[in-house]
Amino acid sequence: MAVLVTGGAGYIGSAFVEQLLAAGEETVVLDDLSRGHRAAVHPKAALYEGRTGDRALVARIAREHPLDACVHFAAFAYVGESVTEPARYFDNNFTQAQVLFESLVAAGVKRVVFSSTCATYGVPAEVPIPESHPQWPINPYGWSKLFVERLLECFDRAYGLRFVALRYFNAAGATTRCGEAHAPETHLIPLVLAAAARRRSSVRVFGQDYDTPDGTAVRDYIHVEDLGEAHILALAHLRRGGESHFLNLGNGTGYSVLEVIAAARRVTGLDVPYEKGPRREGDPPRLVGDATKARVVLGWTPKRPSLEAIVRSAWEWMQSHPDGYGAGE
Numbered sequence: 001m002a003v004l005v006t007g008g009a010g011y012i013g014s015a016f017v018e019q020l021l022a023a024g025e026e027t028v029v030l031d032d033l034s035r036g037h038r039a040a041v042h043p044k045a046a047l048y049e050g051r052t053g054d055r056a057l058v059a060r061i062a063r064e065h066p067l068d069a070c071v072h073f074a075a076f077a078y079v080g081e082s083v084t085e086p087a088r089y090f091d092n093n094f095t096q097a098q099v100l101f102e103s104l105v106a107a108g109v110k111r112v113v114f115s116s117t118c119a120t121y122g123v124p125a126e127v128p129i130p131e132s133h134p135q136w137p138i139n140p141y142g143w144s145k146l147f148v149e150r151l152l153e154c155f156d157r158a159y160g161l162r163f164v165a166l167r168y169f170n171a172a173g174a175t176t177r178c179g180e181a182h183a184p185e186t187h188l189i190p191l192v193l194a195a196a197a198r199r200r201s202s203v204r205v206f207g208q209d210y211d212t213p214d215g216t217a218v219r220d221y222i223h224v225e226d227l228g229e230a231h232i233l234a235l236a237h238l239r240r241g242g243e244s245h246f247l248n249l250g251n252g253t254g255y256s257v258l259e260v261i262a263a264a265r266r267v268t269g270l271d272v273p274y275e276k277g278p279r280r281e282g283d284p285p286r287l288v289g290d291a292t293k294a295r296v297v298l299g300w301t302p303k304r305p306s307l308e309a310i311v312r313s314a315w316e317w318m319q320s321h322p323d324g325y326g327a328g329e
């Protein structure tokens, strides 16, 4: 059988494709390269360039490969952009996903692993956040993902589409081949490392007066390979006939911005210049996930939980890919 990976030219998708191929799976990537990189796609994966909402293309892929499941990473993922361009986010993240799932069901493919996010919770009332926590996003990005979660439930009931929706906390780190090269980059670890390497003058720390031990915001960083392993386990769960689930993926440990900067200094041996900025609107003080359910349902255990190991893998990737994936797509 073959697995369709949408967004397989992006950061998390490209790393996952590597793991899927290593597991011996026939792997088909669907990506419009709007935010990803052709060079990130493993040469052993079949690449179809196009949008997830292209019914004819998805039908063609299903005719050309024996698909039995889809891992749906493709989406736009900038919170700020979603606030200024909500229509684009609802179209790309929700409407395109709806058409994709319809096309899959029409082709008889009824197993989906979906990239959801801790942004569906909004401002947490309790930390670590369990899956049962109320979901009330504070930006269109979070809503677009939450709508897909509800859509999947409806498709499960009506069409028998079984899914595992994985709510990631902060994906971080790299494999030897695949790393983070977003443009613009908004994620803390690549920004901190770019400051260490003097590719940017400094990194800005938003908020110094949160109710956290050092006053800076605390986040749960999860290695991209640990994320990928959870997707492999989710596919196995669905292939065993397992029921649909919503599962958090995080380490359950939070690190502050200053702790990330300190880890980057230790790993690189370089100074990390930073400047203090005001809090950003809508940034909760602490976002840490309770991933007990993923451990129980999938048997998943993060194997690379140390912040230093995560930062080191990102630094090594940056050293071996000084221009990211190059100037092209």
Ligand SMILES: NC(=O)c1ccc[n+]([C@@H]2O[C@H](COP(=O)([O-])OP(=O)(O)OC[C@H]3O[C@@H](n4cnc5c(N)ncnc54)[C@H](O)[C@@H]3O)[C@@H](O)[C@H]2O)c1
Residues within 6 Å of the ligand: 006, 007, 008, 009, 010, 011, 012, 013, 030, 031, 032, 033, 034, 035, 036, 037, 050, 051, 052, 053, 072, 073, 074, 075, 076, 077, 092, 096, 115, 116, 117, 118, 167, 168, 169, 170, 171, 172, 182
């Ligand atoms: N990076 C994180 O920390 C994080 C956290 C929570 C959730 N997520 C989710 O994980 C997924 C992957 O994130 P990422 O950081 O790898 O993002 P990314 O931008 O690096 O990758 C997304 C990929 O999807 C492609 N794409 C976007 N819309 C498409 C469409 N309509 N049709 C075809 N291809 C399309 C882009 O070209 C890109 O290659 C996203 O759904 C994101 O919302 C990421």
